[in-house]
Amino acid sequence: MKKQSSKSISEIKTQELFDQLESITVEIEQGKLDLESGIARYKEGTLIASELKKRLAKLENEIIEIKPQIE
Amino acid sequence: METENILGVSEFNELINAHLGLLGEVVVQGEISEIKVSQNKWIFGSIKDESAALEIFGMIYQLGNISQFEAGMVVKIYGTPRLYEKTGKFSIFINRIMPVGEGSLRIAFEKLRDQLTKEGLFEISRKRPIPQFPSTIGLITAEDSQAYQDFIKILSKRMGGIKIYFYPVSVQGKESPNSINEGIQYLNNYFPTLDLIVLTRGGGSLEDLIGFNNEAVVRQIFGSKIPIVSAIGHEGDWSLTDLVADLRASTPSNAAELIVPDRNMIDEIINSIVQKSKQNLMYQIQTKNNQAELMIEKLNSNIRLLIHEMKQLIAQFGDLSSRISEKIVQLKDRGLSLIRILSNLNPQTILQRGFSITTTDDGKIIKSINELKNQDIMKTTLKDGKISSIVKAIHK
Numbered sequence: 001m002k003k004q005s006s007k008s009i010s011e012i013k014t015q016e017l018f019d020q021l022e023s024i025t026v027e028i029e030q031g032k033l034d035l036e037s038g039i040a041r042y043k044e045g046t047l048i049a050s051e052l053k054k055r056l057a058k059l060e061n062e063i064i065e066i067k068p069q070i071e
Numbered sequence: 072m073e074t075e076n077i078l079g080v081s082e083f084n085e086l087i088n089a090h091l092g093l094l095g096e097v098v099v100q101g102e103i104s105e106i107k108v109s110q111n112k113w114i115f116g117s118i119k120d121e122s123a124a125l126e127i128f129g130m131i132y133q134l135g136n137i138s139q140f141e142a143g144m145v146v147k148i149y150g151t152p153r154l155y156e157k158t159g160k161f162s163i164f165i166n167r168i169m170p171v172g173e174g175s176l177r178i179a180f181e182k183l184r185d186q187l188t189k190e191g192l193f194e195i196s197r198k199r200p201i202p203q204f205p206s207t208i209g210l211i212t213a214e215d216s217q218a219y220q221d222f223i224k225i226l227s228k229r230m231g232g233i234k235i236y237f238y239p240v241s242v243q244g245k246e247s248p249n250s251i252n253e254g255i256q257y258l259n260n261y262f263p264t265l266d267l268i269v270l271t272r273g274g275g276s277l278e279d280l281i282g283f284n285n286e287a288v289v290r291q292i293f294g295s296k297i298p299i300v301s302a303i304g305h306e307g308d309w310s311l312t313d314l315v316a317d318l319r320a321s322t323p324s325n326a327a328e329l330i331v332p333d334r335n336m337i338d339e340i341i342n343s344i345v346q347k348s349k350q351n352l353m354y355q356i357q358t359k360n361n362q363a364e365l366m367i368e369k370l371n372s373n374i375r376l377l378i379h380e381m382k383q384l385i386a387q388f389g390d391l392s393s394r395i396s397e398k399i400v401q402l403k404d405r406g407l408s409l410i411r412i413l414s415n416l417n418p419q420t421i422l423q424r425g426f427s428i429t430t431t432d433d434g435k436i437i438k439s440i441n442e443l444k445n446q447d448i449m450k451t452t453l454k455d456g457k458i459s460s461i462v463k464a465i466h467k
Contacts, residue, residue, distance in 0.1 A: 014204035021344055028348045035355055042348050049345045056334045056341075058232035063223065066238045068257050 009051045021048045084156040091152045099125060099163060100147045100171055106140050114165065118146065128155075129165035136286055139182035140168065144175040149245070169245065169281065176277035180284050184311060187286070192293050193314040199298045201318050205266035205330055207234045209258040209297065211251060212271045214239035218302075218323040222271055225327035230334045236262055242272040247282025255291045255299070267298045267330060270312060271323040274304035283310040292316055302326035422454040432459075440465050 009017070024045040028038050078086065101118030106127075108114055114129040114137060127148060131137075140146065149167040154160070170179040187193065212218045219237075226233065238258060241250040251270065258268055270292070272283070282288060283303045292299050292315045301316035302323050313319040320326035414420055418428060429437045432448040443449065443462050451458045 014206065015202055018204060021341070025344050025348050025351075028351045031351070031355060035352075035359060038352055038355060042352055045348055046345060049341050052341055053338065055232060056230060056338055058230075059227075060231050061223075061226055061233045061235055063235045063237055066236055066257070068238070068253070 009047065014052065014055055017048050017052055021045055021052070024048070080159070081156060084154050084159060087154050088156065091154065094152060096149055096151055096166060097163070098147055098149050100145065101125065103140060103142050103144050103146055105142055106137070108137070118148065126160060126162035127165055128162045129168070134165060134168065136183075136186070137168065138186060139179035140170070141178065141182075144178055145171045146175065147171050167245070171278075173277055176281075176284075180277060180311070183284070183286055183289075184314070187289060187311065187315070192289060198317045201298055201300065201330060202266045203332065204230070205233065207236065207262070207265045208330070209262060209265045209268035210235050210237045210271070211240050211254040211258070211268060212237075212323070213242045216242065216272065218242075218272045221273075222269065222302075222323040222327050225324040226331055228333075229327060229331040230337060233331065236265065242282060243275070243279055245281070248285035248288050251282050251285075251288050252291045255288075255295055259296055263296060265297050267300055267317075268295065269300045269302060269326050269330065270316070271302040271320075271326055272304075273323065280304065280310050283312040285311075288312060289315045300326055300330055419454075422452065425454075428452045440467060 012020075024041050027033055027041055028045075033041060099118065101120050104117045104119050104124065106114065106116035108131065112131055114127070114131060114134065116127050118125050118127055127150075129137075129150075147169045148163055148165050149169075150163040150165045153162060153164050155162065170176045191197070210219070210222065212222070223235070226235070236258065238254040240254045241247045255268065255270070258265060270283075272280075277284065280303060283301075289311045292301070292312055298317040300318045300320060301310070301312040302320035302325060303310040303313055304322075309319070318329065320329050422428070429449055429451045431437060431442070432450065434450070435442075437443060437449060443465060445462050445465065447462045449460055449462060451460065
């Protein structure tokens with residue numbers, strides 16, 4: 001079972017969260033976990049899913065225009 | 072009388088060169104008559120039009136690879152006119168040389184493409200994956216261009232929360248190769264953690280796209296540490312930056328669609344992933360439940376079987392027990408009859424029935440009259456006592 005790093009879920013990159021969610025699904029699907037571990041992983045998965053949905057709800061992008069110094 | 076101003080050849084050539092220098096950089100267009108490289112250092116050749124010819128001269132270190140140029144190609148030469156003082160030959164010193172017209176540009180494009188292909192710059196195997204969820208994107212395109220607007224507009228309809236670092240460049244004309252190069256270099260140097268860079272502009276002629284078919288730009292993209300997405304022109308029209316980039320998009324809008332996922336699609340994927348996990352768990356729970364029920368049923372049937380066997384045993388034991396009881400009764404009857412027989416044989420019983428036992432005085436049972444004689448004392452035992460008597464007569 002993967003250990004969650006010490007950083008909070010909001011600090012983890014979207015890509016990493018999505019990968020974690022997919023790996024939880026695979027673990028559960030393969031049926032290698034006992035039922036208790038499976039349920040615990042499922043709970044982790046729902047937390048990740050809600051964080052991802054929170055991020056999806058963000059609408060705006062930020063544009064930073066770069067004005068390089070002319071040497 | 073006026074004094075003649077006589078100049079030495081060297082002085083004259085110097086004077087001419089000084090005058091020519093005042094012209095600064097000029098641009099001359101013509102068809103290449105000849106172009107060759109000497110000792111891998113110098114470029115010699117000439118260009119012409121219908122009625123005139125002009126010698127050209129350049130340095131490889133300054134111009135780089137010129138293999139895409141060949142005789143017959145129309146070119147624009149940015150250079151300074153000069154007179155080679157030693158020989159008095161007039162030529163234009165090339166600062167920059169560019170193909171002109173679709174035909175020449177096409178030949179130059181194809182030659183450069185073939186050369187870079189041979190070098191392996193477009194190999195699929197060296198292309199890096201583009202992150203599925205980029206959070207920081209470098210954008211290199213022209214300010215206020217249609218490409219910029221299309222890209223930003225489509226991006227805003229996809230997943231949000233992305234930081235776009237926009238580096239405005241010139242995407243057309245002779246400044247564009249340098250401008251694009253600087254942009255790629257700048258983002259690599261100052262924003263090395265960007266998830267990717269998008270280099271984009273709308274479609275155009277080969278002349279318009281000169282910056283995107285430029286060898287230096289292609290090599291800059293090849294060397295970029297950050298993955299690059301190239302989105303130039305329209306469908307079917309591939310530039311060299313498209314070929315060298317890690318990912319090619321057909322238009323600026325297509326680039327936005329390819330690099331940032333659609334929020335509704337991701338939402339659906341998340342829902343289906345969670346739902347799938349839930350179904351799997353429910354299935355596992357149901358399977359365990361079924362197994363438990365099967366085990367309980369098996370246990371129940373085992374218990375029922377055990378009870379049945381016990382009942383059978385008890386029934387068998389009952390039979391045995393009644394047979395034993397019968398036997399006991401039989402044995403008891405037999406015992407009683409034996410006791411009765413034995414009892415009948417007991418002398419005491421015989422005496423009880425009225426018989427008596429006669430013995431000599433010393434207690435020997437008299438079975439015959441021959442064992443007695445007159446005056447002998449004999450003893451008779453009856454059921455309730457003994458009699459001593461004397462024999463008076465013996466009758467045979």
